[in-house]
Amino acid sequence: MRNVLIALLCCLGLVLPLSCSKKGAEPQGGQQGGQDGGKWIIAVIPKGTLHVFWKSVHAGAVKASQELGVDIIWQGPTQEDDRVGEIKVVENMVNREVKGIVLAPLDDKALCGPVEDARRKGIPTVIIDSDLTGEAGKDFVSFVATDNELGGYKAGKHLAELLGGKGKVVMLRHNEGSASTHNREEGFLRAIRESPEIEVASANQYGGVTTESAMRKSQGLLAPLIKDGKLTIQGIFCPNESTTSGMLLALQDARVAGTARFVGFDSAENLVAALKSGEIDGLILQDPVNMGYLGVKTMFQHLKGQTVKGRIDTGSTLMTKKNMDEPQNKELLTPDLKKWLNE
Numbered sequence: 079m080r081n082v083l084i085a086l087l088c089c090l091g092l093v094l095p096l097s098c099s100k101k102g103a104e105p106q107g108g109q110q111g112g113q114d115g116g117k118w119i120i121a122v123i124p125k126g127t128l129h130v131f132w133k134s135v136h137a138g139a140v141k142a143s144q145e146l147g148v149d150i151i152w153q154g155p156t157q158e159d160d161r162v163g164e165i166k167v168v169e170n171m172v173n174r175e176v177k178g179i180v181l182a183p184l185d186d187k188a189l190c191g192p193v194e195d196a197r198r199k200g201i202p203t204v205i206i207d208s209d210l211t212g213e214a215g216k217d218f219v220s221f222v223a224t225d226n227e228l229g230g231y232k233a234g235k236h237l238a239e240l241l242g243g244k245g246k247v248v249m250l251r252h253n254e255g256s257a258s259t260h261n262r263e264e265g266f267l268r269a270i271r272e273s274p275e276i277e278v279a280s281a282n283q284y285g286g287v288t289t290e291s292a293m294r295k296s297q298g299l300l301a302p303l304i305k306d307g308k309l310t311i312q313g314i315f316c317p318n319e320s321t322t323s324g325m326l327l328a329l330q331d332a333r334v335a336g337t338a339r340f341v342g343f344d345s346a347e348n349l350v351a352a353l354k355s356g357e358i359d360g361l362i363l364q365d366p367v368n369m370g371y372l373g374v375k376t377m378f379q380h381l382k383g384q385t386v387k388g389r390i391d392t393g394s395t396l397m398t399k400k401n402m403d404e405p406q407n408k409e410l411l412t413p414d415l416k417k418w419l420n421e
Contacts, residue, residue: 118148118178120377121171122370125184125207125256126158126287129319130346131366132182135206137418138370139180146378151176158287158320159253161188168192172201178381180373181218182207186257193217202380206373208258219380222373222390223258224364229394230262230317233341234269236360236396237313240339243273245312248280248303250296250325252318253287262317262343262362279303279311285321292316292324293331300328309338319344322361326352345397345411353399361397363410368392 122139124132136152143150151171155163164184169192171179179196181203183189190210193203194217203218208226210218237247249266252259263281270276283299285292303310314329316322322342326349329335335352341360342349352358369392376386401407 118378118381119151119174119176120148120178120180120374121151121153121167121174121176122180122374123164123167123171123182124152124154125164125182126160127154127156128288129344131319131344131364133415133419134366134413135182135370135373137413137415138367138372139374140370140418141367142371142374142378146375148177148374148378150374154182155184158184158256161185161255164189165192168196172196172199176201178377179203180370180377181205183210183257184208185255186211187255190217202377204373204377204380206369208256209261211257220376220386220388220390222369222376223392224369224394225391226258226261227265227268229343229362229364230265230267231269232265232394232396233262233315233317233343233360233362234266235272236398237266237315237339237341238270238273238276240341240359241273241276241313244275246277246279246310247313247315248299248311249278249315249317250292250299250321251282251284252321253284259317259343266315266317276313285316285324287320289320289323289327292321293327294324296321296325296328297331300332300334304332304334307333309334312338314338314340316340316342319346319349322349322358326357329357347412350402350411353397353402356399359398363395363397363407365392365394365410367413 124135126132139150153167179201186209196203197217204220205218206222209221251263270278280299283295285295316325335357339359342358343362345363349361353361372390379386395410397407402411
């Protein structure tokens with residue numbers, strides 16, 4: 079009855095700050111001391127729940143939970159700028175005395191305190207996707223993520239090669255406080271600096287956490303760069319799914335899509351279509367399913383008393399029109415989420 083009520087509230091939009099998922103979201107039965115009917119309960123807390131990336135992380139977490147015989151609670155803020163919402167989720171999981179927490183912090187500073195509080199109360203945390211700064215580095219078990227600086231560097235090198243080492247480029251940043259995308263942005267700029275004849279015309283504007291906000295920012299960024307129906311820049315980089323999608327929509331709306339070299343990050347149905355059509359020239363893909371899987375598995379191993387690595391790189395791949403149909407790449411572009419999620 080309780081789960082039915084929660085689902086009804088989700089449909090009515092009365093619990094928007096937190097996600098409501100149909101599988102792997104809420105363990106059944108009684109809970110005591112981080113256990114549910116003898117199973118350990120591990121909370122998995124994403125930065126947000128809207129993007130395909132986070133649904134893929136969720137799928138990986140469910141896969142690990144089924145293989146390892148643990149229960150997971152999947153819960154996080156809807157959007158990736160709700161710091162207060164994510165902090166409350168962490169605090170709630172600590173109060174519920176879950177066995178462990180797998181957390182993707184949306185702010186590299188704001189989530190330090192909650193992670194430290196969890197450790198003091200005997201609840202370990204594995205960080206995924208995006209790092210924490212300062213002394214909080216001592217408070218978590220392991221960091222499971224893409225090497226984001228390397229991913230951004232790969233994007234910059236690919237764009238520079240497409241441009242023949244010459245031209246003007248722009249970068250639309252994601253969101254202040256997001257360590258993962260900040261590192262991608264810095265990696266991209268490092269690669270571009272290796273080509274002295276490439277000028278970065280703009281690199282200080284933020285698209286925000288939704289496709290809609292990124293589209294608006296992209297339109298403002300592009301407006302002075304379009305003359306006589308043509309772009310006056312030669313290259314574009316965006317560091318995540320929402321900024322890449324927002325920029326793509328702005329380019330399409332201005333009818334200049336495909337006229338500048340465009341490299342983005344992450345995968346979604348519209349981005350795969352744009353890669354195939356030539357409106358996008360490259361996507362740096364992470365492996366979010368593996369990230370969610372290894373996040374839960376690493377926590378499980380720690381709880382079992384096994385030694386775990388302090389840093390686990392889940393990898394990144396440059397996807398182009400030329401290699402996108404290779405079997406291993408197709409799985410990264412369009413993972414089978416329905417196998418693990420009832421969505």
